[in-house]
Amino acid sequence: MPKKRQILVIGNNENGCTPELELLAYEVGKEVAISGSVLITGGLGGVMRAACHGAHDAGGLTVGIIPQDDASFANEYCDIVIPSGLGLSRDFLNALASDGVIVVGGGSGTLSEMCAAYMHKKPIAALRKSGGMAAKFADQYLDHRQNVKIVGVDTPQDAVKYILDKITA
Template identity: 85%
Template sequence: MTKRRQILVIGNNESGCTPELEKLAYDVGVEVAKSESVLITGGLGGVMKAASHGAHDAGGLTVGIIPQDNPSYANEFCDIVIPSGLGLSRDFLNALSADGVIIVGGGSGTLSETCAAYMHKKPIAALKNSGGIASKFSDQYLDHRQNVKIVGVETPQEAVRYILSQITA
């Protein structure tokens, strides 16, 4: 049996997640499930919950790596919950667990996960029209090292297609 691809979806938590971002994240989750990849999120609300919901509805497998030590904090669409007990440091666990990362909107927590993925040269796609970190860093490198370019995409389908092209190449 070969290892399944694992795609991390990151973005706004519930306090900054608009209905438009929820729809985008839901659709990303559906596309991840359709690709037969495992969806990984931070397991909480907002973009994380919406992506998990989409993947769940499409019959995919969802993993939530939560910052708390109690699994009850995870959203109801997580099939597997990993209660890290690491607080904000769990952002690095999320990034290192993924073969590729998709950004939907996002604030400082999303930036932390993006930086962790960038430092470990994980392929990163950002939905350019979703605002936040995704829009700010689309189609550029985070720094002079040019580890990986954060590729701006227009649709959830393009995001998953790009990540798959990078991890199966």
């Protein structure tokens, strides 16, 4: 049996996550599940919870890699919880566990995960209209190394399609 594709969805936590971002993240999670891929998130609130909710409602499998050492911190839509106990360092684990990354809004924690994915040359899609780090870095490189271009997309469907095209190429 072939390995399942694993797509990381990152973005705003519960602080700063608007209802519009939650809806967008829900749709991204749903599209990940429809594609037959495993959804990976940081397992907490905001975009992470909304994406897990969308994937869960579409019958997908969700994995939450949380910074705490206690699984009870994970959102209720995580099917598998990995309590890393790594604090903010878990951003690297999230990036390395994924085949590709989708960015919905986001702040400095999201940027940390983007940098980890970028350094490891993971394909990254950023939803342009979601604001935050996604809008700031869409359609550009993070630095002079030009490891991978962060590709701006307009819809959750486009985000998942881009990641799948890159990881199955």
